[in-house]
Amino acid sequence: MTQDEQKQQAAIAALAYVEGGIIGVGTGSTVNHFIDALATIKGRFEGAVSSSEVSSARLKALGIPVHDLNSAGDLALYVDGADEANRQLHLVKGGGAALTREKIVAGASTRFVCIADESKLVDVLGKFPLPVEVIPMARSFVARQLVRLGGTPVWREGCVTDNGNLILDVMGLEILEPAKLEQQINNIPGVVTVGIFALRPADVLILGTPAGARTVTAEST
Ligand code: 5RP
Numbered sequence: 536m537t538q539d540e541q542k543q544q545a546a547i548a549a550l551a552y553v554e555g556g557i558i559g560v561g562t563g564s565t566v567n568h569f570i571d572a573l574a575t576i577k578g579r580f581e582g583a584v585s586s587s588e589v590s591s592a593r594l595k596a597l598g599i600p601v602h603d604l605n606s607a608g609d610l611a612l613y614v615d616g617a618d619e620a621n622r623q624l625h626l627v628k629g630g631g632a633a634l635t636r637e638k639i640v641a642g643a644s645t646r647f648v649c650i651a652d653e654s655k656l657v658d659v660l661g662k663f664p665l666p667v668e669v670i671p672m673a674r675s676f677v678a679r680q681l682v683r684l685g686g687t688p689v690w691r692e693g694c695v696t697d698n699g700n701l702i703l704d705v706m707g708l709e710i711l712e713p714a715k716l717e718q719q720i721n722n723i724p725g726v727v728t729v730g731i732f733a734l735r736p737a738d739v740l741i742l743g744t745p746a747g748a749r750t751v752t753a754e755s756t
Contacts, residue, residue, distance in 0.1 A: 541652035541743030542616075543568040548741045548748035549614050549650050555580050557607045559640040560594065561615025562587040562633035565650050569614050570594055584610060586640050587633040588697050604643060613644035617651050617737070618663040618730075622754040624649065624737040625713040629666025629730030632696050638728050642735050649737035653744045656751070660713055664689065664704035666730035671701050673725020680723045681705050684716070700727055 536544075546568035553576065560566060560573075560583045570590065573583070574597040582600035584607050585591040591601045615637055619627040626649060628634050641647050665686070669677045678688040686705035694702050710716055713733035720729035740751040 536745045538652045538654065539564070541745070542650070544743035544748050545650040545652065545741045547572050548750075549648050550576060552612055552614070552646065552648050552739070553580055554611065556611055557581050557602050558583050559610045559613030559615075559644045560585050560590055561613070561637050561640070562590050562631045563616040565616035565652070566590060566614065567593060569650060570597065570599070573597075573599060584640055586615065586636040587631070589631075589633075604640065610640070610644040611646060613641050613647045614650060615641065615647070617649050617655055617732075619657050619660050620649060620651060620655050620737065620740050621657060621660050621713070622751070623733075624740050624751070624753040625660060625731065625733040626737060627660050627663050627665055627710075627730050628732055629668070629702070630663070632666065632668075632691070632694050632702050634666055634730040635668050635696065635698055635728040638732065638735070641732065646739070647735070647737045649740045651740065651742055653742045653749070656740070656742060660710040660731070661708040664706045665708055665710070666691075667703045667705060667720060668696055668698070668700050668727040669703055670725045670727060674701055674703070677723055677725045678703055681720070684708075684719065698727065
């Protein structure tokens, strides 16, 4: 089974969590499968709040109404992918540069179901370069602060986020205390969001595997 088929399998399994109302929808190739799957059950929910312009366009193209989070209020369910997940369901996200809106919609949702292929499950976060969204004028300043924290930031040139900001991808971090590092990086002036999702981790992780979709819940530390 290919990695993409595993992503699709996880996405289809997430339909079981759809119980109506407005659904929070993330961004990425795994979520694209989820959006396609949602289009097959359109009568069972009202619409979506989306975490990116790309996902909004796909939702609309499939006839799924896209709502503004300000009018939708809190959501029962958010479904999104991840670049890495550990066994406490702390995540690294932002490979698709949508991390800030993803963190907002995750924060507004009661249940966060993360969908991924099994390669995304790791013992320690940090092999995937950690995305950090920064205000353009703060790019070099933030990069120097990230070096002080032990990382090697690389500017994702040519990438402008949906919020008009830039992305630094930080290599060389072994993220042993995800919640602490999330707070430290978020406190650097000029950082909009770091792609660590530990203060608000996923509640459920659905992994596509060659043996079928597997549901993982958080191990205590
Ligand atoms: C986008 C993200 C995605 O969830 C993450 O990059 C995973 O993407 P994919 O499903 O394509 O592997 O955080 O900002």
